[in-house]
Amino acid sequence: MMTPGSKLGGRYRLDRRIATGGMGDVWRATDEVLGREVAAKVLLPSLLNEPGFVERFRGEARVVATLTHPNIVRVYDYGESPMPGGGQVAYLIMEFIDGEALTARLQRQGRLTAQEAMPIIAQAAEALDAAHQRGVIHRDVKPGNLLLSPQGNVMLTDFGIARSALTGGLTQAGSVLGTAAYISPEQASGQPITGQADVYSLGIVAYQCLAGRRPFDSDNPVELAMRHVNDAPPPLPDDVPEPARRFVAQALAKDTAQRFPTGEAMAAAAREVVGMAGPAVVSSPARGAAVPPPGVGLDDRTRVNQALDPHTPPPVAKRNRLMLVVAGAALGLVVLAGGVWAIVDGGGAEAGDGGSDNTTQSADAEEETLLIDVGEYVNEDPQQVQAALQELGFTDVEIDGNGRFVADITPNGEQLPGTPIVIETSMTRVNPGDSQDPSAPDGSPSCTPGTIGCIPR
Known part of the structure; x- marks a missing residue:
């Protein structure tokens, strides 16, 4: 150790x-x-x-x-x-x-104006374009992976599930991890992807910045992924200017032919929304330090085999941070992709971190907050997760039930160290969207390999 x-x-x-x-x-x-x-x-x-x-x-x-x-x-x-x-x-x-994650800023501020959001989106798009030109598709663009530095820079991090077009993929395991709330339609429907998948995901981030909420939410990751395929996003708030509305609409086009073709084109359009010329600069207070942990690259196909009524309105639900796990028939190992950011006070004072995406020390309070990313702990041993959370600084961590695997952690997200944390358990691995065969003594799923949430044992 x-x-x-x-x-x-x-x-x-x-x-x-x-x-x-x-x-x-x-x-x-x-x-x-x-x-x-x-x-x-x-x-x-x-x-x-x-x-x-x-x-x-x-x-x-x-x-x-x-x-x-x-x-x-x-x-x-x-x-x-x-x-x-x-x-x-x-x-x-x-x-x-030094910096803070966009997640923390949104949690603190609620929503951003177009003047605040577009410089962030422009810089993130420029970073993605640079990666795409090197043949690397990020595939997990979300606010937690965008760091706002005190110098006004947006830093893209966590290429843990990136795919390299140069190598044909960084793993042969045939598995995919991705965050359902930001997944592109082509990922969700099992189509081959290009850098435009990242453009779509960044469009979801732009929508969230302007609306203060994501366009689609659901407790069921499969249902959530299918909303990206079938549903139109709800209208943005009335006070969002028309140029920003058009920008988001193009970024979220289901048809890639109607979407921004490259990150560079998206960045230029974002700058145009607010009349910027050249590289965007973001105003962000000093918050701390972020650490991206690149993990295991994965294949580029996510398959969803459940159809939903395309007219069903997206429910307003609690955030579900479980990662989509898609396993092919040849999958013998599911590896958790890295999603850990560690943030400490920008002035040099040390602070703890909560396990995966980031920890932000508020400028308005002396007590640090710790962030729990459920996706880092699901299907892990409950006792080990309890010990890990306690070591990070949480003082009240209880295990609910006698299950062998972590099913959920509540509350999650950014929490104070004294917040009571409950680790919910399951006797079988968590496979959202698919039923378990109760007759299977080892908890083997009755789902079909190759569908979302199915983990062959």
């Missing part, structure tokens, strides 16, 4: 653990050779024993390291190092950046 003071590769000193998740821990660290602060993502030792995992993770690191852009968080190094007491550990060294 890594502890403060441990070194990776004889160079990177681990100073403080600031996040943990399904793939491992994120540490605030020091590069003793260059004398700079970095973020170290250390994989769980158990994952090193999974066939092909290290090779896929190493390949992911290589691809992400090729992305050099002012709006993309950089990966500095990858290595494998002996652990104290024996064994090996694999790690990524990343840029350590």
Whole structure:
């Protein structure tokens, strides 16, 4: 087990653990050779024993390291190092950046004006365009993966489920992870995807910024994904200017021929909405540091085999942060994609992190908040998740039931350390949208491999 003071590769000193998740821990660290602060993502030792995992993770690191852009968080190094007491550990060294996630700003502010939102969207689109030009499709664009720096930059992070067109995909496992609330219609319907899938997802982010809510929501990830295929988004609030409405409508076009063709075109249109010329600059207060943990690249097909009435209005429901898990018949391993951001006070004061996306220390309060990303913990061992949340700083964590797997965590999102947290459990793995065969003693799902939520055992 890594502890403060441990070194990776004889160079990177681990100073403080600031996040943990399904793939491992994120540490605030020091590069003793260059004398700079970095973020170290250390994989769980158990994952090193999974066939092909290290090779896929190493390949992911290589691809992400090729992305050099002012709006993309950089990966500095990858290595494998002996652990104290024996064994090996694999790690990524990343840029350590002051800022706050767009998620935190939306939670604090509710919604943004077009003048506030469009510069954010423009920079994010420019970052995506740079990735697309390198043959990398992000496939998980959402507010939690956009960092607003105090210098006015938007930083795109977490290429953990990215697909590289240059390598034909970073994993051969045949699985897909994606956030249902932001998934593109072509992903949800199992079509081959291009960079326009990221354009659509960023359009959902733009809608959320302007409306203060996402266009589609549901407790059922399958139903939610199908809304992106079948349903038109509800109208934006009346005070949203017409140019911004047209922008969002084009970004969310179901037909890719009607959508912005590239991130560059989307960025130019976003700047035009607010009359900007050249690169956009975002005004954002200093909030802390974010750490993106690139994880395992995955295949580019998400398949949904449940049809919904296209006229059914989207229900207003609580946020469901469970990740879509799609498994092919050849899938033997489902790996949780990295989604961990660790944010500490921009002035240098340290703060804890809540497990996966980010932790934000409010400028208006001394007490830090911790963020729980359910997707990092679902189907993990409840006792281990309880210990992880307690280690991060939550003081009241209870397990509900005697199930073998984590089914949900409530409340989730950003919470104060003293907030009572309940880990809901299940005797079988959580497979949203598909029933379990009660006669199967091992909890094997009765769903068909290749459909959303089906995890062959």
